[in-house]
Amino acid sequence: MAKTIMDIKDLEAWSDSRKILDRVNLGVENKKILSIIGPRGSGKSTLLRCINRLFEERQGNRVEGEIWFNGKNLLSSHYNLLKLRRNFSMIFAEPTTFSHLSIFENIALGMRLNRIESGAHIGEAVEKALIQVGLWDDLRQNLNRYPQRLSAGEKQLVCIARSLCLKPKVMLMDEVTSRVGLQVTLQIEQLIREFSEKFPVIFTTSSRKQAARISDRTAFLLDGELIEVGKTSDLFMNPKDTRTEDYITGRFG
Amino acid sequence: MPRREFRNRTNHSMMLSLYLLASFSFILLVSYLLVLAFHIFYNISLSQILQDMTYLPETLGLVLISLLTAAPFSGAATYIFISRKHTRSNPGIRRLLNWLVRTPVLLIGVGFLYVFSGQKIIMFTSLFFIGAIKLSQRWIQISEKIRSLEIEGMQAMGLSRAVIAYQLFIRRYYKTYGGHFVSTFLYLVALVTPFLFLFSDSDGDFHYLSLEFFFHIAKDQQKTASLALVFVLLHLLRAVLDSQMNYHEVEYG
Numbered sequence: 001m002a003k004t005i006m007d008i009k010d011l012e013a014w015s016d017s018r019k020i021l022d023r024v025n026l027g028v029e030n031k032k033i034l035s036i037i038g039p040r041g042s043g044k045s046t047l048l049r050c051i052n053r054l055f056e057e058r059q060g061n062r063v064e065g066e067i068w069f070n071g072k073n074l075l076s077s078h079y080n081l082l083k084l085r086r087n088f089s090m091i092f093a094e095p096t097t098f099s100h101l102s103i104f105e106n107i108a109l110g111m112r113l114n115r116i117e118s119g120a121h122i123g124e125a126v127e128k129a130l131i132q133v134g135l136w137d138d139l140r141q142n143l144n145r146y147p148q149r150l151s152a153g154e155k156q157l158v159c160i161a162r163s164l165c166l167k168p169k170v171m172l173m174d175e176v177t178s179r180v181g182l183q184v185t186l187q188i189e190q191l192i193r194e195f196s197e198k199f200p201v202i203f204t205t206s207s208r209k210q211a212a213r214i215s216d217r218t219a220f221l222l223d224g225e226l227i228e229v230g231k232t233s234d235l236f237m238n239p240k241d242t243r244t245e246d247y248i249t250g251r252f253g
Numbered sequence: 254m255p256r257r258e259f260r261n262r263t264n265h266s267m268m269l270s271l272y273l274l275a276s277f278s279f280i281l282l283v284s285y286l287l288v289l290a291f292h293i294f295y296n297i298s299l300s301q302i303l304q305d306m307t308y309l310p311e312t313l314g315l316v317l318i319s320l321l322t323a324a325p326f327s328g329a330a331t332y333i334f335i336s337r338k339h340t341r342s343n344p345g346i347r348r349l350l351n352w353l354v355r356t357p358v359l360l361i362g363v364g365f366l367y368v369f370s371g372q373k374i375i376m377f378t379s380l381f382f383i384g385a386i387k388l389s390q391r392w393i394q395i396s397e398k399i400r401s402l403e404i405e406g407m408q409a410m411g412l413s414r415a416v417i418a419y420q421l422f423i424r425r426y427y428k429t430y431g432g433h434f435v436s437t438f439l440y441l442v443a444l445v446t447p448f449l450f451l452f453s454d455s456d457g458d459f460h461y462l463s464l465e466f467f468f469h470i471a472k473d474q475q476k477t478a479s480l481a482l483v484f485v486l487l488h489l490l491r492a493v494l495d496s497q498m499n500y501h502e503v504e505y506g
Contacts (some may be wrong), residue, residue, distance in 0.1 A: 054408055086411035096406025098420070109420070110410035159406070166410060170309040 002029035005200055006051075006170065011065035013046050013055060013224075020046045021223045024065070028170070033196045035215035035232070036204045040252030043224040044204035045093075048172045051202070052088040053081060069170075078238055087115055089168035093175040095155035097147035102145040106158055111165040129161035132194075153184030160191060171195050173203035177210065189214050208248050212236050220244045 006028035013021035021043045028034055036044045041182050048056035051074065067074040074084055097106050107126045111117050117125050126143075130136040135157050147155055156176060163171065173192070177185040192214055195201050205211050211218050212232060217228040220243075228235060228244045239245040247253050407417045 050411065055406060057405075057408060082411040082413060084411070085409055090409040092402065092406065092409075094402055096402050096409075097408070098403055100425040110412070113412055113416055113420075114410070162410070 001034050004028065005030040005069065007066075007068040008051075009066040009068070011047070011050060011063070011067065012166075013043070013050050014062045014064075015058075016060045020224050021050065021233060024224075024226045026219055026229060028200050028202060029217065030200055031181060031196055031198065032200055032216040033192060033214060034200065034202045034217045034219065035211035036202065036219045036221060037206070037208055037211045037247070038221035039062075039247070040206065042221040044221055045174050046224075048090065048174050048202065048204060050075075051170075052085050052090050054085075054090070057200050062163060084109075086116075086166050088172055089166050089170075090172040091156070091159050091163055091165035091174065091176045095152060095159050095179075097150070097155045097158055099146060099148055101146075102144045102152070103139060103147055103158060107162045107165060110162055114166065116165065116167060126161070129164045132164060133157040133161045134151065135161065140171040151181075152229050153180035153187075156180050156184065156188070160188070162214075165182055169199055171201045171203075173198060173201065175204055175206060176204065206253075208236075208250075220247060222247070 004027040008024055008026040008028075011021055011024040011026075012019065020120070024043075024047065036047060038044050047054055051067060053063075053074070055061050056063055063075060065075065072079060077096060098109070101109060104126060107129060108122050111125060112122055127140075130139060135154065138154070142149075147158060150158065156179070160176075171192075177188050180188070191205065192201050196216070203215075215232045217230065218232045218235045220227045220235065220241075222243055228239060228241050230240075235244065236248055239248060380386070403421060404417060407420060
């Protein structure tokens with residue numbers, strides 16, 4: 001059994017007076033893929049944003065509970081927020097490329113500003129990341145161009161390459177395949193499998209089939225409540241809760 | 254929270270900040286115009302007004318001279334406010350504003366004021382208007398292109414707010430107006446020149462930033478207070494920038 005690397009305890013998220021997450025308790029195992037499924041508005045993205053504390057950025061939002069990682073509570077006010085976000089790399093549903101930076105600068109930006117690499121090593125790291133995401137052959141001649149010319153799928157892969165350069169300890173992926181084509185979806189799924197050999201991957205998806213296809217464990221969220229979590233095969237074959245069964249069989253959502 | 258409501262609330266806080274800034278600035282602008290009108294129609298030189306202030310109760314004198322110094326900010330802030338509030342839904346106002354803040358139009362206005370009043374200080378202060386308004390105009394054009402997702406993308410990489418502001422605002426400014434070095438330089442010069450009046454004596458002669466004169470300034474409570482007020486206004490502008498940074502249109506799932 002894989003070691004639990006992260007423990008979420010009684011996590012609650014509020015946006016002004018509205019409760020978005022309700023006492024979520026969840027363990028994340030090392031070098032495993034955890035998918036979070038649920039209908040739109042169930043709190044999947046909020047859960048990811050609570051982990052890297054992006055959720056608190058907006059005025060009126062607040063988080064309660066504990067998230068333990070390597071013996072430290074990530075929600076503690078003493079935790080270095082910037083370091084936390086470097087370690088918990090996040091990819092969004094919509095590719096977040098920066099239009100005023102070249103493709104090379106887009107990938108190197110986080111690494112350079114966080115002083116993870118410097119000088120010639122930056123170029124090597126960018127090349128390595130692009131090879132890993134399968135874009136090197138296509139982009140090696142166009143690294144000085146701007147990302148506007150890239151397709152949505154290529155932009156998403158550039159964002160993944162950028163995250164890889166930050167050498168994350170956990171990868172958070174928020175419906176990363178929702179705006180890309182089939183080919184890139186399969187490519188990203190393969191990448192997620194590769195990443196899980198090095199660090200845990202938590203990804204949210206609205207696609208039940210995708211969760212069943214690639215994840216080791218699955219958690220089902222509904223209206224901010226964690227209904228069920230377990231091995232993916234168990235959850236899909238023998239759900240314990242009727243709401244889980246209704247969702248995975250497509251009765252709602 | 255429905256997406257629209259969420260957006261409206263964040264928009265509301267930003268608009269409130271701008272509204273407060275613009276209201277405050279509008280009062281300053283009116284005060285400035287009153288002083289100007291007094292000078293033009295009663296043919297009393299501005300240096301005389303400034304001298305007379307020393308006979309006023311100290312607090313009132315401080316307030317008046319501070320208003321005079323801070324007035325140019327009001328033009329910029331009011332411009333930002335009007336642009337933000339009305340131009341998206343009303344292209345006519347946008348066209349009118351863009352025409353009004355064209356450099357030749359502003360320069361003709363300054364020339365007119367100078368000929369009419371014969372005062373160097375009015376010319377310099379008006380130049381400050383131009384610098385502040387033109388740079389504000391560009392800032393708006395830049396900030397409108399920045400997507401909230403880009404801000405989140407940078408936050409997710411563990412970059413600090415200062416770095417994000419530099420990357421998204423300053424670097425993008427240079428990317429967008431890279432070929433406009435001369436105009437940017439002139440606007441900055443225009444922005445700085447009115448401060449020289451703080452270093453002038455009662456005859457209107459300038460003492461170019463000598464250390465000796467700087468100490469003389471430090472002893473002058475009115476001028477020190479003016480500078481302090483300028484810093485307060487800069488702080489307010491920064492608050493507006495912060496509210497812009499908090500403006501997320503993120504849809505939470």
